[in-house]
Amino acid sequence: MPQEQASQTQTHDDERYIIGYAMEPKKIQNLLKPSLIEHARKHGIDLIPIDINKPLIQQHPNLHFHCIIQKLQPKHWDNLNLHQYMSKHGTTTTIIDPPHLVRKLQNRVSMLEFASNLPLSVQNATVGVPYQAVIDIHKTSGDDFEEMVTDSNLRFPVIAKPLYADGTMKSHELCLVFDREGLRETLNKNAAAGSTTTPVVLQEFVNHGGVVFKVYVAGEHVRCVKRRSLPDIPEEKAETLKGTLKFSQISNFTVQDDNGAKSNAGHNGDGANHLSNIERAEMPEENLIKELARALRERTGLNMFNVDVIRDAKDCTRYLVIDINYFPGYAKLPCYEPFITDFLLDCVRNKPAFVCEENQGMNE
Ligand SMILES: O=P(O)(O)O[C@H]1[C@H](O)[C@@H](OP(=O)(O)O)[C@H](OP(=O)(O)O)[C@@H](OP(=O)(O)O)[C@H]1O
Numbered sequence: 548m549p550q551e552q553a554s555q556t557q558t559h560d561d562e563r564y565i566i567g568y569a570m571e572p573k574k575i576q577n578l579l580k581p582s583l584i585e586h587a588r589k590h591g592i593d594l595i596p597i598d599i600n601k602p603l604i605q606q607h608p609n610l611h612f613h614c615i616i617q618k619l620q621p622k623h624w625d626n627l628n629l630h631q632y633m634s635k636h637g638t639t640t641t642i643i644d645p646p647h648l649v650r651k652l653q654n655r656v657s658m659l660e661f662a663s664n665l666p667l668s669v670q671n672a673t674v675g676v677p678y679q680a681v682i683d684i685h686k687t688s689g690d691d692f693e694e695m696v697t698d699s700n701l702r703f704p705v706i707a708k709p710l711y712a713d714g715t716m717k718s719h720e721l722c723l724v725f726d727r728e729g730l731r732e733t734l735n736k737n738a739a740a741g742s743t744t745t746p747v748v749l750q751e752f753v754n755h756g757g758v759v760f761k762v763y764v765a766g767e768h769v770r771c772v773k774r775r776s777l778p779d780i781p782e783e784k785a786e787t788l789k790g791t792l793k794f795s796q797i798s799n800f801t802v803q804d805d806n807g808a809k810s811n812a813g814h815n816g817d818g819a820n821h822l823s824n825i826e827r828a829e830m831p832e833e834n835l836i837k838e839l840a841r842a843l844r845e846r847t848g849l850n851m852f853n854v855d856v857i858r859d860a861k862d863c864t865r866y867l868v869i870d871i872n873y874f875p876g877y878a879k880l881p882c883y884e885p886f887i888t889d890f891l892l893d894c895v896r897n898k899p900a901f902v903c904e905e906n907q908g909m910n911e
């Protein structure tokens with residue numbers, strides 16, 4: 548890690564804290580890199596794995612967890628029986644964050660409600676959400692379909708997103724839909740999937756210069772990075788485009804990766820163009836990012852998340868939140884080790900802002 552970006556963390560010499568992490572192996576592999584474990588250790592934190600498949604009360608009988616971080620499916624909450632654990636240790640152990648609050652980010656409608664009508668005031672900038680509507684996926688033909696599209700008030704192109712953003716690969720399978728026929732086709736395919744049919748949110752596609760700003764939040768700590776996004780669709784071209792275009796996890800390339808990365812959504816140009824778009828794009832005002840993070844922490848009651856934000860290509864003061872993810876891939880941030888460690892130290896030193904309302908709703 549470059550010296551100049553090393554932790555601002557101050558270690559209190561003899562303090563040691565035990566922090567448990569409960570998550571699936573893939574997430575552990577992505578997040579708990581040796582560099583993080585070592586950085587945390589040097590700053591007084593021992594990061595200890597928790598087995599997500601058996602009750603926590605049966606694990607580590609001689610350890611006291613000051614705090615537990617987690618990214619879990621509901622079945623893991625049952626297996627861990629954290630309720631039982633917390634009834635014994637709840638006064639001294641904090642769980643970040645309560646699952647009933649995390650769950651609100653797993654639905655693309657309730658997720659964006661947090662970002663609607665945000666009272667932010669940084670210069671002239673506004674932060675909102677794109678217009679979106681949940682549609683009835685069974686109305687795929689005839690007058691029903693026509694009426695539904697008209698009633699939805701949506702303007703094409705739109706992005707069809709699975710309503711549930713529950714961490715599955717399927718929940719990241721998105722589709723650009725250019726016209727009514729494309730929408731009908733998408734709904735028919737969904738219906739053909741039978742038991743795996745999922746409700747769909749249609750969200751207006753907003754031209755934004757091919758760059759998404761990812762705002763990573765860990766308590767009071769906030770970082771914003773630029774990532775690759777879908778390219779703009781010029782209005783005259785939008786009128787001629789037909790059908791649909793599937794894509795998935797387009798922003799999962801860092802700027803460095805982007806050079807050689809190929810996308811299945813490249814309907815308008817090549818990687819090199821995107822790269823220069825990203826390089827050229829001005830970052831949002833730092834205060835705006837801070838205010839956005841603070842407002843969303845307050846509204847969601849959560850500490851660990853990131854927010855995907857785009858800037859309207861037609862109006863550079865208009866920012867739109869398009870996605871909020873619980874416990875994102877912090878390791879993709881440069882120097883994520885001090886970022887996470889500083890946050891964890893805040894948690895264990897019990898800054899009031901970081902204590903989840905007495906771990907309420909834990910087993911809901
Ligand atoms: O695991 P699920 O619940 O699917 O959520 C994923 C993971 O958190 C990704 O991090 P990782 O790749 O480390 O698992 C994250 O990438 P970022 O950290 O780049 O945001 C994704 O954000 P999107 O890129 O918006 O999908 C987010 O949707």
Ligand SMILES: Nc1ncnc2c1ncn2[C@@H]1O[C@H](COP(=O)(O)OP(=O)(O)O)[C@@H](O)[C@H]1O
Nearest residue numbers: 677719750751752753759776777798855869870
């Ligand atoms: N309304 C929108 N207008 C323009 N581009 C969008 C919009 N919504 C999503 N995108 C693009 O699609 C990508 C994935 O969408 P997102 O809602 O973040 O889904 P996921 O949860 O799979 O990351 C975004 O990072 C962005 O590049």
Ligand SMILES: [Mg+2]
Nearest residue numbers: 798855870872
């Ligand atoms: Mg996203």
Ligand SMILES: [Mg+2]
Nearest residue numbers: 712870871872
């Ligand atoms: Mg997401």
